[in-house]
Amino acid sequence: MVVPVKRHGLFFKSAVPNFHAFMHTSDRAFLQFSAHYLSENYLPKILRCLEEMSEEQVWWRPNAESNSLGNLVLHLCGNVRQWIISGVGGQADTRERQTEFDEMGPMPVEVLAHKVKTTLNEACNVILNTEPGILQEPRSIQGNEVTVMEAIYHAVEHFSMHTGQIIYITKLHQGKDLAFYKVTDDGKAYPQW
Numbered sequence: 001m002v003v004p005v006k007r008h009g010l011f012f013k014s015a016v017p018n019f020h021a022f023m024h025t026s027d028r029a030f031l032q033f034s035a036h037y038l039s040e041n042y043l044p045k046i047l048r049c050l051e052e053m054s055e056e057q058v059w060w061r062p063n064a065e066s067n068s069l070g071n072l073v074l075h076l077c078g079n080v081r082q083w084i085i086s087g088v089g090g091q092a093d094t095r096e097r098q099t100e101f102d103e104m105g106p107m108p109v110e111v112l113a114h115k116v117k118t119t120l121n122e123a124c125n126v127i128l129n130t131e132p133g134i135l136q137e138p139r140s141i142q143g144n145e146v147t148v149m150e151a152i153y154h155a156v157e158h159f160s161m162h163t164g165q166i167i168y169i170t171k172l173h174q175g176k177d178l179a180f181y182k183v184t185d186d187g188k189a190y191p192q193w
Helices: 019-052 069-086 097-102 109-128 148-174
Strands: 003-007 010-014 138-141 144-147 181-183 189-191
Touching: 019 069, 019 109, 019 148, 069 097, 069 109, 069 138, 069 148, 138 148, 144 148
Parallel strands: none
Antiparallel strands: 003 010, 138 144, 181 189
16 A cells, blocks of 8 residues: 655655554664664774773874864764754753864873763763654754754764774774674674674
C-alpha cells in the first residue's frame, strides 16, 4: 500500500503502511544512535588518546595555524554545548569559540578528560530526552537556520571529524596502533574500547 505523505508542502508517496508510526520509530532510533556514537564510540577513543599523551604532547602544535589535541577537545566541548545543550536543549549559549583555539595550556589531561565526559553526558541526556516530534522544528544556531535533527546530525558529524584528528595526532606522537579494533583472521573487526 502506498500512502501519500505531506512534507514541506509537497506530497511524497511512502510504501510504509503506517508512515507516521514508522517515522516516530526512525526518529527515536536517530536520537539513540546519535547519543550512542557520541558516548560509546567517539568518547572512549578520545579518552584513550588523552591517556596515551603527556600534557606537553596534548598542547603540541605542528605550526601556528594548526590546533593541538587540547584545542580540539575544548573545541568539541564548545561545539556540542552550543549545538546540542543550548541549540536543542534550550540552555543559554555562553560559548566563546575563539578561546577554544587560543588556549595554549598547560591544562592537565585529567581536566580535559573530565570536561569532555561531563559535556557529552549532558549532551546525550538532551538528545535522549528530545521528543521525536520536534526533530523538524527550526533552531537558529551559530547564525545557521537548522532543524533540531540537522543540529544533532551536525554535532555528531563534527565530533567524528575531530575525533579522527585527535587519533591521528596521538598516533603521530606515540608511533603505534592504538588498538581500537581487534581484527580476526577472517577480517572481522571488533571494537576494543
